[in-house]
Amino acid sequence: MNSPHTGQWREHFAGVDLPVPLLGGSTVTGINFDNAASTPPLTRVRDVVNGFSDLYSSVHRGTGYKSRVSTEAYEHARERVSQFLGVDESDQVVIFVKGTTDALNRIAAEEARLDGRQVLVTEMEHHADLLPWRHRSGHVMVGLSDGGHIDLDAIEQALKKGHGKISLVALCGASNVTGFVSPLHEVAELAHRYGARISVDAAQLAPHHRIDVRPADDPGHIDFVSLSGHKMYAPYGAGVLVAPRDFFAGAPEVMGGGAIDIVTWDDTVWTDLPDREEAGSPNVIGAVALGVAIETLLELGFEAMLEDEMALGTRMLEGLTEIPGVGVLGGAEPSTPGGRLALSSFVVEGLHHGLVAAALSHEHGIAVRHGCFCANPYVFHLLHMSKAEVVQVEGEVTAGRRKALPGAVRASLAPYNTEAEVDRFLEAVASIARGRIRASYEQAADGTFAPAGGWPRIPSPLHAIVKH
Numbered sequence: 001m002n003s004p005h006t007g008q009w010r011e012h013f014a015g016v017d018l019p020v021p022l023l024g025g026s027t028v029t030g031i032n033f034d035n036a037a038s039t040p041p042l043t044r045v046r047d048v049v050n051g052f053s054d055l056y057s058s059v060h061r062g063t064g065y066k067s068r069v070s071t072e073a074y075e076h077a078r079e080r081v082s083q084f085l086g087v088d089e090s091d092q093v094v095i096f097v098k099g100t101t102d103a104l105n106r107i108a109a110e111e112a113r114l115d116g117r118q119v120l121v122t123e124m125e126h127h128a129d130l131l132p133w134r135h136r137s138g139h140v141m142v143g144l145s146d147g148g149h150i151d152l153d154a155i156e157q158a159l160k161k162g163h164g165k166i167s168l169v170a171l172c173g174a175s176n177v178t179g180f181v182s183p184l185h186e187v188a189e190l191a192h193r194y195g196a197r198i199s200v201d202a203a204q205l206a207p208h209h210r211i212d213v214r215p216a217d218d219p220g221h222i223d224f225v226s227l228s229g230h231k232m233y234a235p236y237g238a239g240v241l242v243a244p245r246d247f248f249a250g251a252p253e254v255m256g257g258g259a260i261d262i263v264t265w266d267d268t269v270w271t272d273l274p275d276r277e278e279a280g281s282p283n284v285i286g287a288v289a290l291g292v293a294i295e296t297l298l299e300l301g302f303e304a305m306l307e308d309e310m311a312l313g314t315r316m317l318e319g320l321t322e323i324p325g326v327g328v329l330g331g332a333e334p335s336t337p338g339g340r341l342a343l344s345s346f347v348v349e350g351l352h353h354g355l356v357a358a359a360l361s362h363e364h365g366i367a368v369r370h371g372c373f374c375a376n377p378y379v380f381h382l383l384h385m386s387k388a389e390v391v392q393v394e395g396e397v398t399a400g401r402r403k404a405l406p407g408a409v410r411a412s413l414a415p416y417n418t419e420a421e422v423d424r425f426l427e428a429v430a431s432i433a434r435g436r437i438r439a440s441y442e443q444a445a446d447g448t449f450a451p452a453g454g455w456p457r458i459p460s461p462l463h464a465i466v467k468h
């Protein structure tokens with residue numbers, strides 16, 4: 001029966017039934033609701049990585065059998081990514097990088113060479129899609145609607161005002177704080193109308209939605225896509241940057257072996273893409289893992305999986321909004337204009353976000369994330385903080401009192417999660433919101449809460465892995 005209640009996708013994911021220790025000495029099957037931070041590998045990905053390790057060798061220039069097999073596997077992974085995103089390789093190039101942060105920094109480094117050009121960003125962005133622009137290329141930041149949504153009018157006004165100066169619009173495909181999905185193709189049309197390109201930070205979107213970059217002559221096409229393998233069930237250190245071929249005109253940002261045709265005593269002749277942008281020995285296993293993850297998601301039924309995940313997300317969102325004292329960032333509407341990921345960030349009245357997260361973990365075996373989720377401006381916006389309040393917090397943090405940072409608790413789902421897990425989570429949050437926190441916790445200067453009597457003991461054999 002195709003129901004999220006039965007967890008029909010669960011068997012395809014590794015490590016999801018792990019017993020985790022609780023305070024007091026008992027264990028419980030852990031619930032992982034921290035998928036927006038990182039995901040477990042698909043079992044097939046894990047098994048392919050293990051098997052491929054026997055075949056692994058350097059790629060491209062080796063003549064040995066294993067080298068040839070590894071090169072084929074690496075390039076096959078590139079094709080998989082390309083097909084998955086609808087890339088036309090005559091126009092765009094797929095480059096393997098470390099992850100989204102690396103990809104966005106690469107774009108920003110190139111942008112920085114375009115004198116006087118600026119990048120338009122929204123207040124919604126993760127710091128990976130904000131700081132590289134701010135500190136390398138220069139940026140203009142546009143505000144959001146009161147509810148924390150992309151404001152197309154504000155984007156158009158900013159593009160009009162900066163016409164000729166703004167070369168790029170940088171936008172997340174989906175927010176890692178509210179799960180709001182951005183109207184990518186509408187923003188792309190606007191960007192192109194005003195002579196700019198669009199870069200999509202797809203770290204959160206790619207694992208949960210099909211992305212189609214569309215052909216270059218489509219006004220709504222997407223010029224750049226950045227994503228991370230570890231957020232899409234291939235946590236082996238590889239990510240992707242898709243970029244227009246003509247973007248990489250000069251010397252690459254990262255220089256080294258493999259990126260050249262010839263180096264003489266005085267000259268360097270850079271080689272063709274993608275090798276020119278992949279200097280050094282690439283992460284072959286990571287790239288292969290990502291290719292297999294994509295292949296597996298498609299084979300299992302990406303759309304059906306995501307439908308189940310969305311149903312769970314709605315159940316969680318609706319359940320949270322019914323709990324007295326709980327407020328969800330971005331409101332309770334599951335079907336916002338562009339859609340919403342199965343992810344909710346929430347605050348519990350009167351309780352520090354770190355304390356709620358600690359109690360969920362140590363007393364209920366539920367893994368979540370808390371804080372500002374590397375998206376400070378967006379969280380400040382969603383918490384309706386005034387500029388003066390933010391300045392005050394900044395002063396506290398600068399003085400070393402990081403616990404002054406406000407924040408929320410985030411629960412983010414994946415297809416292997418189940419209704420039973422969502423219900424256990426909702427019960428736990430409801431009980432915490434009623435003040436039922438059994439243990440006592442101490443808050444460190446950085447704001448995190450630790451159990452006063454020490455962490456729950458990690459049982460063997462895991463003990464051996466973490467204590468060497």
Ligand SMILES: Cc1ncc(COP(=O)(O)O)c(C=O)c1O
Nearest residue numbers: 099100101126128176201203228
């Ligand atoms: C929206 C968004 N962008 C970028 C990143 C950075 O991804 P990575 O740490 O894989 O480079 C994250 C990670 O949480 C994210 O959620």
